[in-house]
Amino acid sequence: xxxxxxxxxxxxxxxxxxxxxxxxxxxxxxxxxxxxxxxxxxxxxxxxxxxxxxxxxxxxxxxxxxxxxxxxxxxxxxxxxxxxxxxxxxxxxxxxxxxxxxxxxxxxxxxxxxxxxxxxxxxxxxxxxxxxxxxxxxxxxxxxxxxxxxxxxxxxxxxxxxxxxxxxxxxxxxxxxxxxxxxxxxxxxxxxxxxxxxxxx
Amino acid sequence: xxxxxxxxxxxxxxxxxxxxxxxxxxxxxxxxxxxxxxxxxxxxxxxxxxxxxxxxxxxxxxxxxxxxxxxxxxxxxx
Numbered sequence: 395x396x397x398x399x400x401x402x403x404x405x406x407x408x409x410x411x412x413x414x415x416x417x418x419x420x421x422x423x424x425x426x427x428x429x430x431x432x433x434x435x436x437x438x439x440x441x442x443x444x445x446x447x448x449x450x451x452x453x454x455x456x457x458x459x460x461x462x463x464x465x466x467x468x469x470x471x472x473x474x475x476x477x478x479x480x481x482x483x484x485x486x487x488x489x490x491x492x493x494x495x496x497x498x499x500x501x502x503x504x505x506x507x508x509x510x511x512x513x514x515x516x517x518x519x520x521x522x523x524x525x526x527x528x529x530x531x532x533x534x535x536x537x538x539x540x541x542x543x544x545x546x547x548x549x550x551x552x553x554x555x556x557x558x559x560x561x562x563x564x565x566x567x568x569x570x571x572x573x574x575x576x577x578x579x580x581x582x583x584x585x586x587x588x589x590x591x592x593x594x595x
Numbered sequence: 596x597x598x599x600x601x602x603x604x605x606x607x608x609x610x611x612x613x614x615x616x617x618x619x620x621x622x623x624x625x626x627x628x629x630x631x632x633x634x635x636x637x638x639x640x641x642x643x644x645x646x647x648x649x650x651x652x653x654x655x656x657x658x659x660x661x662x663x664x665x666x667x668x669x670x671x672x673x
Contacts, residue, residue, distance in 0.1 A: 476629075476630050477628070477629040477630050477633050478629070478633075478644070478645050478647075478648060479629070479630070479632070479633040479636060479642050479644075480630065480633075482642075586632070
């Protein structure tokens with residue numbers, strides 16, 4: 395079982411660049427289901443067909459096995475805890491990552507909660523004592539994404555408008571994941587760098 | 596006597612003791628069950644070890660903890 399898990403982890407890690415290339419290739423050509431073994435699309439699809447269920451299996455297994463979770467995520471984030479100093483560095487890096495992630499989440503929450511609009515009114519529609527620029531601010535919170543449509547006022551020149559996050563949920567998840575990994579790696583690498591230089595044996 | 600109101604830095608003699616024993620950083624690291632980088636960080640004063648590691652080092656060098664680690668007072672106020 396131990397060897398099997400090792401093979402699965404190595405396969406997921408080392409095959410991922412190939413899978414990415416295959417995805418890019420399939421994105422460039424017209425994708426269609428084919429039974430022809432000689433076609434290039436079939437051979438480009440093959441790594442994806444194997445990699446995707448294996449990765450899914452690994453992800454599900456990580457929920458149940460703490461050891462597997464630690465192994466995979468430590469490898470992904472470059473986490474080393476071989477002695478007390480490395481444990482301390484890992485703790486500091488995790489603290490830094492946690493705080494920057496909370497900051498990022500707060501920013502994203504702010505962007506998704508508020509609707510801000512700055513627009514210039516048409517000259518014909520301005521009353522004598524009325525300012526020509528209108529600033530709109532609205533708080534919006536939806537428990538379920540209901541594709542809310544904010545009706546735009548007619549005749550306004552839009553200077554600035556911010557309404558919900560302009561990115562998809564998968565992009566948001568990817569950003570948060572990459573942020574966590576790179577933030578941790580950056581902080582821990584900076585701490586490790588201090589002692590890795592000036593080697594005296 | 597340590598003045599708590601002043602900034603102080605913990606220094607150590609690990610490098611001197613290790614050189615006396617003609618050991619490499621890796622050999623010392625293996626002897627006290629840490630990584631070579633940790634020994635290097637301690638020698639450079641970039642890392643202060645835990646009490647447990649301090650005792651392990653003292654036991655290994657067969658000296659008191661105070662012979663390895665000492666406080667260097669500074670006149671600068673915090």
